[in-house]
Amino acid sequence: AIKGNGRNGFAFFDPSMAAQADERHRLEVDFRAGLARGEFELYYQPLVEAGTRRLRAMEALVRWHHPDHGLVAPDRFIAMAEDTGLVGALGEWILQTACAEAASWPDDVKIAVNISPVQFRKTNLLDVIMCALVDSGLPPERLEIEITERVLLEWEAEHLSTLHQLKTLGIAIALDDFGTGYSSLSYLTAFPFDKLKIDRCFTRDLLARDDCGAIVCAIVNLGRSLDMVTVAEGVETETQLQLLRAAGVDQVQGFLVGRPAPAAELGITMARDGAAYVQA
Numbered sequence: 001a002i003k004g005n006g007r008n009g010f011a012f013f014d015p016s017m018a019a020q021a022d023e024r025h026r027l028e029v030d031f032r033a034g035l036a037r038g039e040f041e042l043y044y045q046p047l048v049e050a051g052t053r054r055l056r057a058m059e060a061l062v063r064w065h066h067p068d069h070g071l072v073a074p075d076r077f078i079a080m081a082e083d084t085g086l087v088g089a090l091g092e093w094i095l096q097t098a099c100a101e102a103a104s105w106p107d108d109v110k111i112a113v114n115i116s117p118v119q120f121r122k123t124n125l126l127d128v129i130m131c132a133l134v135d136s137g138l139p140p141e142r143l144e145i146e147i148t149e150r151v152l153l154e155w156e157a158e159h160l161s162t163l164h165q166l167k168t169l170g171i172a173i174a175l176d177d178f179g180t181g182y183s184s185l186s187y188l189t190a191f192p193f194d195k196l197k198i199d200r201c202f203t204r205d206l207l208a209r210d211d212c213g214a215i216v217c218a219i220v221n222l223g224r225s226l227d228m229v230t231v232a233e234g235v236e237t238e239t240q241l242q243l244l245r246a247a248g249v250d251q252v253q254g255f256l257v258g259r260p261a262p263a264a265e266l267g268i269t270m271a272r273d274g275a276a277y278v279q280a
């Protein structure tokens, strides 16, 4: 379409948009090559019990070692991978790698894997997950998948049935970044989630804003009555941890407990009582 640009009549295209498309294309080419060359790596971040700091799970967070740009965070490439369908191949690698790694951890430490809505739509997620479990020998009870409300926004009956099948297998389903989407509460009646991950914006503003404390308390109560575990994301200070503990949050995750790190640096230790911990 021809659009008026106000200044000098009409322009057929916006050079900044062309530059963006160009960069996007280069990213896609690099990404395909990167997948083939094995430039991706999983980092893991601990989720611990708020009271005891006992290790309950590790969340797999993907990183890209780009030959020119160094370490690239997922926010820079997941959206492109979704638009191009490449997230299917990436997601398969992530599930395989995460489950294989987790098989070497203590039995009561789960692996949490983020699943993109596109993986529901464009791939046979159930098959991909089953293969990762069989190949690694990881029991389904030790896998937790994290989905955001975006999956539910694009809700299709098929997604719901996939989630139910995963749950029947013993895989736990967590709702990620909870509290930031639209009409979140109605989604909770659509599917029996095992876990609610309270978005880190609530943790961040806990001290500055009373209403954040009130929201956290409300989510904790909701979690309790619906039999869901609650997790606070983005815990960076001891004060935040104490406030969240007082609010009754079950688990915490954040830089205070551990930054995402490569598997070799995880430092999982077993205490005498058989519980697992991580070094902060």
Ligand code: C2E
Binding pocket: 045, 060, 061, 062, 073, 074, 075, 078, 094, 114, 115, 116, 146, 176, 177, 200, 233, 234, 235, 236, 253, 254, 255, 256, 260
């Ligand atoms: P998420 O699943 O909500 O992951 C948590 C993000 O918060 C991670 O960013 C993590 O590094 C960051 N974080 C953790 N603790 C703290 C803290 O105390 N303070 C602050 N400021 N940040 C903290 P990351 O690794 O950059 O990932 C960003 C998002 O990209 C993830 O959000 C997730 O939605 C997506 N993502 C990451 N890995 C994967 C993956 O393997 N597959 C898919 N589909 N998406 C992924």
Ligand code: MG
Binding pocket: 059, 114, 146, 176
């Ligand atoms: Mg997550």
Ligand code: MG
Binding pocket: 176, 177, 197, 233
């Ligand atoms: Mg999250």
Ligand code: MG
Binding pocket: 177, 199, 200, 233
């Ligand atoms: Mg988040």
